Structure formats: C-alpha cells, structure tokens
Amino acid sequence: MTSTALSTHYRARQVPPAAQQPRHAQQQHASAALSALRIAPLRQAAWATPAPRFQKRQRQRCNAAASFTEELVEASEFGYKGEQAFVEQYAMEKRKIGKGAHSSVYLAVDRETGERVAVKVMPKRFGPDGFLESTFACRVRNEVDISTRLGKSLNVCYFHGAYETDKAVHLVLELLSGGQLWDRVMKGEYGERQAARIMAEVLRTVAQCHSKDVILRDVKPHNWVFAAPGDDAPLKAVDFGISVYCPKGEYITQRAGTRSVMAPEVVREHYSHPADVWSAGIVAYLLLTGRLPYPFWEKLYVTKENVTADEMFHQILHAPLDFEAPPWDTLSTAAKEFVQALLDRDEVQRPTAEQALQHRWLMSEREDPDVPLNDSIVQRLQRFGTYGRLKQLALRTVASHIPEDSIILSDLRGLFLELDPADRGVVRFSRLQEELEEGNFNLSSAETQQLLSQMEVTPEGDITFPEFVASLVDWNDVQESSEWDSLVLAAFEEMDVDCSGAISTRSLELLLCGEDGCQAPDDIQAPLREARLDQDSCIRLPEFKQLLSARLLDPLDMFESRLVQSQ
Numbered sequence: 385m386t387s388t389a390l391s392t393h394y395r396a397r398q399v400p401p402a403a404q405q406p407r408h409a410q411q412q413h414a415s416a417a418l419s420a421l422r423i424a425p426l427r428q429a430a431w432a433t434p435a436p437r438f439q440k441r442q443r444q445r446c447n448a449a450a451s452f453t454e455e456l457v458e459a460s461e462f463g464y465k466g467e468q469a470f471v472e473q474y475a476m477e478k479r480k481i482g483k484g485a486h487s488s489v490y491l492a493v494d495r496e497t498g499e500r501v502a503v504k505v506m507p508k509r510f511g512p513d514g515f516l517e518s519t520f521a522c523r524v525r526n527e528v529d530i531s532t533r534l535g536k537s538l539n540v541c542y543f544h545g546a547y548e549t550d551k552a553v554h555l556v557l558e559l560l561s562g563g564q565l566w567d568r569v570m571k572g573e574y575g576e577r578q579a580a581r582i583m584a585e586v587l588r589t590v591a592q593c594h595s596k597d598v599i600l601r602d603v604k605p606h607n608w609v610f611a612a613p614g615d616d617a618p619l620k621a622v623d624f625g626i627s628v629y630c631p632k633g634e635y636i637t638q639r640a641g642t643r644s645v646m647a648p649e650v651v652r653e654h655y656s657h658p659a660d661v662w663s664a665g666i667v668a669y670l671l672l673t674g675r676l677p678y679p680f681w682e683k684l685y686v687t688k689e690n691v692t693a694d695e696m697f698h699q700i701l702h703a704p705l706d707f708e709a710p711p712w713d714t715l716s717t718a719a720k721e722f723v724q725a726l727l728d729r730d731e732v733q734r735p736t737a738e739q740a741l742q743h744r745w746l747m748s749e750r751e752d753p754d755v756p757l758n759d760s761i762v763q764r765l766q767r768f769g770t771y772g773r774l775k776q777l778a779l780r781t782v783a784s785h786i787p788e789d790s791i792i793l794s795d796l797r798g799l800f801l802e803l804d805p806a807d808r809g810v811v812r813f814s815r816l817q818e819e820l821e822e823g824n825f826n827l828s829s830a831e832t833q834q835l836l837s838q839m840e841v842t843p844e845g846d847i848t849f850p851e852f853v854a855s856l857v858d859w860n861d862v863q864e865s866s867e868w869d870s871l872v873l874a875a876f877e878e879m880d881v882d883c884s885g886a887i888s889t890r891s892l893e894l895l896l897c898g899e900d901g902c903q904a905p906d907d908i909q910a911p912l913r914e915a916r917l918d919q920d921s922c923i924r925l926p927e928f929k930q931l932l933s934a935r936l937l938d939p940l941d942m943f944e945s946r947l948v949q950s951q
C-alpha cells in the first residue's frame with residue numbers, strides 16, 4: 385500500500401469475523417414472491433403520479449411532486465441534450481444488459497475516455513394530444529433530477545447525463561456488472577455480518593435521500609445492484625422513477641411501490657419518509673431469513689392458494705410479524721432487535737434511517753463519525769456532490785471570499801500544504817487523483833473520476849485553495865461564524881453578473897455554462913428545479929440566503945469512507 389499524505393492519520397476499522405448463517409430453504413420462493421406481488425407497471429405509474437385533474441389537491445400536500453409534471457404540460461421534449469451530442473460522445477453496443485418495465489439497458493463506450501457505461505433507453509410515451517404523457521414525464525424527470533444529485537454519492541449508481549431523441553430518452557449510467565442484490569439473496573449467500581454490511585449501504589442511501597426530502601418509495605432488493613462480481617463489491621441504488629420530493633411534515637396520499645415491501649401507512653395512503661425505513665426492514669428480514677414476515681407468504685408459496693390484494697393489505701396492517709420460526713432462533717438478539725425496530729407499525733416510533741444507522745447491529749459497518757480530515761476526504765467529496773449544482777456554485781463563490789488565514793480553514797490549509805509541498809498555492813489535480821487511487825481508499829478509478837469530476841480545475845490542471853475549501857470544509861462551521869452574513873452578501877454581489885440587484889437567468893447561464901451558453905435548456909432549468917426556485921424569475925437576496933442556509937451538514941458517517949482495512 386502506498387503511503388501518502390492523506391494516510392498520515394489513518395485509523396483502521398476492525399471488522400469482526402463473519403458469522404455464518406444457514407441457508408434457508410424458503411429462499412427459493414422469494415424471487416417469485418416479490419415479482420408476483422409487484423404492482424403492474426401501468427398501475428404503479430398511475431399511482432406514482434396524480435392525474436392532471438388531481439394535481440391541485442395533491443400539490444397542497446406535496447408540492448414538488450406535482451410541479452415536476454406541471455412544467456411539462458404540453459411538452460414533447462424534456463430539454464435534455466440531443467441525439468447528435470449523444471452519438472458524438474457514446475458508441476452504443478447492441479448487447480442488452482437489462483430490461484425493466486419502462487426501459488431497456490444497453491452497453492456503450494465513451495468515445496473520449498474508453499469507459500464502458502450503461503445506457504437506459506426509455507421510449508417516449510405520448511398522449512392523444514401528441515404531448516408527453518404526464519405519468520411518463522414525471523417518472524423520467526424524477527429519475528433524472530434525483531440521479532443527478534444523489535448519483536454523486538458512492539451508494540448510488542453514478543449518473544453521467546440525460547439525452548433525448550424524438551422517440552426516446554437515453555440515461556447514461558455507471559456500468560454495474562455485479563448483478564442485482566436480489567440474485568445474491570436467492571443464492572442464500574448472506575450471513576449476519578454480510579447482511580449488516582448490505583443494510584448499512586441500503587440505509588445510507590435512504591438517509592441521503594431523506595436528507596434531501598426525497599422519499600424513495602421502492603426500497604427493495606431489485607433496486608440495488610453490485611458494482612462488480614466480487615463479494616465485497618460496492619452496492620449501488622438504481623431506479624428512482626417513482627421517488628418523490630416531499631418536505632418533512634408533508635404527506636403523500638397515493639399508494640405507490642411494491643406490495644411486499646409496502647409500509648402499513650402506504651396501504652392507508654397517508655405516508656412520508658418513515659415508509660422507506662419500513663421497506664428497508666423488510667429487506668433486512670429477507671436477507672436474514674429468505675422469506676417475508678407475513679402469513680400470506682405461506683399461502684402463496686407453500687400451499688399455493690390465491691391471495692387477494694385486500695388480504696395482503698390486511699396482513700400488512702394487522703398480521704403479527706413472525707420473529708420466532710427458524711432461522712430466528714439462530715440469529716443474534718441485536719439482529720432481531722434491529723429488524724423489529726424498523727418494522728414498527730407505528731411510524732412515529734420507527735427510527736429514522738439516520739438513527740437506524742446507529743444501531744448496535746450495524747456498529748462494525750458504521751463509519752466513525754470522528755474520522756480525521758485526511759481520512760474523511762471521500763465522505764466530504766460525496767457530501768459536497770449531493771448539495772446540487774446551484775448550491776455548489778454559490779458555496780464556491782462564498783469560499784472564494786473566506787480569508788485564507790481564517791481559523792475555520794486551519795486544518796484544510798495543513799492538508800493543502802501536504803499536497804502542495806512546494807507551496808505553489810495550488811494542488812495538481814493529478815496529485816489529488818493519485819492520493820485517492822493509491823492511498824488508503826478503496827475506490828475504482830471510475831469512482832475516483834466521479835468524485836473529482838465535480839471539482840473545478842484551472843486550464844493548467846490545478847485546484848485552487850478556494851475550490852479545495854468549497855468541497856471539503858464543514859460548511860456548518862462557516863455558517864456559524866460571525867463572517868457568514870458578509871460572506872453571503874459578497875457572494876451574491878459577485879454572482880449578480882449584470883448588476884441588476886438579483887441573480888438573473890442570464891447571470892446564471894454565464895456562471896453555469898460560460899460565455900458559449902448552455903448546451904441544452906435543461907442545463908439551466910435543472911439547477912433551478914434542484915434549488916426549488918422559479919424557472920422564470922431571478923434569484924433575489926432572501927432566496928439566495930435560503931438556498932445557502934438549507935441543511936448543509938449531513939453527518940459524515942452517512943457516506944462511505946472507503947478506508948481500506950488494516951492489514
């Protein structure tokens with residue numbers, strides 16, 4: 385292992401030996417069970433998005449879920465980059481590597497870098513009026529918006545970009561070659577320790593989504609795919625088609641998702657973030673036992689009787705959950721406690737995803753919250769990545785106004801100097817890349833590129849100190865400092881390029897895309913949507929302040945550190 389500047393304060397995580405659990409016979413039935421219980425795609429899509437005439441009512445309950453669709457009323461395009469841009473960048477291969485209800489997934493190669501990627505092709509669906517069907521439009525837009533933001537986390541499939549032709553939308557994704565979590569569950573490979581690792585990764589994704597007020601609504605083993613075939617390969621979330629934006633305190637009132645993992649409050653059609661935690665509890669139950677916790681499991685797959693949707697819903701609401709039958713007698717008390725906590729029918733008592741991550745069963749899988757700066761660089765880059773483009777831009781501008789000798793930056797200045805021993809005032813991009821690839825982090829080169837791609841690099845290939853600060857500093861510390869208000873004002877004035885007293889759309893275009901302007905309309909619309917800002921108007925100081933003051937400090941242990949274990 386190369387010893388590098390970032391490894392100076394390396395502290396190893398101790399992982400106890402894996403506890404092996406017996407394979408359970410009922411696992412064989414599980415795949416069929418989940419597929420059979422899945423809501424028919426058309427119905428699911430209809431549930432996922434309100435029909436236009438209901439939009440107003442739904443909007444009062446959960447604003448943005450409806451507003452995505454409204455923007456696309458009477459549209460036949462999403463405003464993504466066009467076919468030519470796609471063909472110039474990627475060479476599609478004929479081989480289909482996946483198929484879903486709404487898409488086919490193909491292999492492609494990035495012509496510039498040679499990197500292999502997955503391209504999810506979703507044929508456009510039009511209504512009789514010739515415009516995009518609203519459920520389809522909402523699904524695609526949700527998936528693109530959420531993937532753009534959360535794809536910067538190592539727990540989520542990286543999203544390279546969206547393109548469209550007249551007939552289809554092409555989503556370019558990180559190629560995940562290890563197969564669905566579901567396939568491995570079926571092989572019965574999961575002992576308790578492995579199940580705990582998987583659950584920590586699933587819950588991290590859920591916590592990251594909830595921190596952005598996104599409810600996943602489809603937490604199930606089919607939606608997590610391994611990056612590579614090995615046992616320890618990272619697990620990444622895919623498919624955000626029915627995820628929905630819902631600020632805390634608001635509720636969704638339409639059922640959506642897959643019945644077998646559906647929370648009781650989803651059945652009752654009044655739910656919010658805790659519903660995903662219940663579904664994560666069902667995933668944990670499946671990983672540990674190979675079956676679902678309801679009696680309808682037996683009826684459907686042992687005695688092979690018909691089970692109606694109403695019966696399933698009744699059991700989800702009322703049936704005692706089985707924590708007695710084997711293999712529960714051989715599982716640890718901590719595992720049982722963990723799953724029982726997640727499967728609490730009272731969603732107020734149920735832990736949040738963030739709290740569940742602190743459970744003792746996941747202790748050895750948890751990242752140390754007090755990791756030294758050097759070791760937390762991968763977590764910090766992910767956290768900055770999930771802030772969204774507009775907020776990143778604003779934070780970069782704020783960072784450029786923090787005095788270099790500010791006490792808040794003392795740790796970062798030390799790290800910067802380690803990477804810039806000649807004291808040139810900049811760090812070479814390649815030096816940082818080397819630190820991530822050859823240091824104490826377990827990252828593929830594609831992941832390193834993904835993490836670093838969000839950093840702005842000078843034409844000379846350098847990273848300046850303000851850029852370094854923007855992506856790595858604890859923004860909460862800056863926000864709590866006495867300089868915060870003046871820093872925000874200075875950044876606002878700098879971003880008001882045309883001195884109009886507000887950040888106009890033209891200023892934003894210049895800042896986001898440069899003099900040549902944006903390549904596609906969505907390049908500017910998406911950051912505005914991300915920040916929940918009006919598409920047409922400019923950003924005034926109070927909105928700018930609000931954008932910056934919204935939650936800045938997700939705990940670092942919500943992100944994987946990827947520190948390699950001690951030898």
Ligand SMILES: Nc1ncnc2c1ncn2[C@@H]1O[C@H](COP(=O)(O)OP(=O)(O)OP(=O)(O)O)[C@@H](O)[C@H]1O
Nearest residue numbers: 482483484485486487489502557558559560622623
């Ligand atoms: N990035 C990827 N790399 C490799 N395979 C992928 C990738 N994304 C998706 N797949 C494969 O393609 C399948 C379909 O993808 P996905 O679930 O995203 O499509 P979908 O049409 O939204 O599905 P559905 O609506 O049925 O859930 C997945 O089950 C997976 O096997």
